[in-house]
Amino acid sequence: MISIKAIDHVVFRARNMEAMVRFYEDVLGARIERQVEELGLVQLRAGGCLIDLVDCAGRLGQRGGAPPGVEGRNIEHVCFRLDPWNGEAILAFLATHGIPEAEIAQRYGAEGYGPSIYLADPEGNVLELKGPSRELDS
Template sequence: MNAPPFRLLRLDHVVLRVRDLAAMRAFYCGVLGCTVERDRPELGLLQLRAGESLIDLVPVDGKLGRQGGAAPGAEGRNVDHLCLRVDPFDREALAAHLEAAGARLGEFGERYGADGMGPSQYLLDPEGNTVELKGPPTSPVNSGAAPATGSAA
């Protein structure tokens, strides 16, 4: 298999589907020291700053949360997706590499992450988990720009 046309930098963000947003916010902010980065109640999305990364909290009964099915438990998943920051982000080279490896590509778009808005490619791992590969920012952190339609981040 060929080497990928990018290198992994770090975990950009993780998206947790939650039943009790207030309790989760209190835990991540009050206990672990996260701070609120962006609050998007119209989407059902609360983004918390965790050092260089983000933890996104998505209530299961919100617009984005309903897309994941049942609440976390035997019939539903808790983690929506994981996002890896990559460099460089050459969309054509990235897609060619992933397709040659047999990966199932998902939606491409501009999405908000730990560094701000930037290019992102969704794909599925062999077990059906969603992975997001995120490129460098095209606009700065906390720009207030809306994420791509149907995207949690």
């Protein structure tokens, strides 16, 4: 039987690796764990999971065809569970990184309904930052 416990890793194909690495480090607090230059791969640690960035011009990235763009994405979105959660502080922090349009909404996730924020990284990948679940008013 298969029982998924958490996100292990997600892989994003990137046109601009420098901008992507900077975003995931500076905005979301991930840290580079491993780089494999001959493959065009950077792996960033995000809590218990990894975010893999694959350069579209690199050996691995070329396997995926055309780079992500206006006509399509390589992924719908990835949700990261945040702990601790301070929604207003997160919004203020995102604004300092040029993401002022973010807003908090109640959405359903793995733990139930709770606050979440949607945003996009520099390549247009949609991300959801999720807070703890809260019981709905009956």
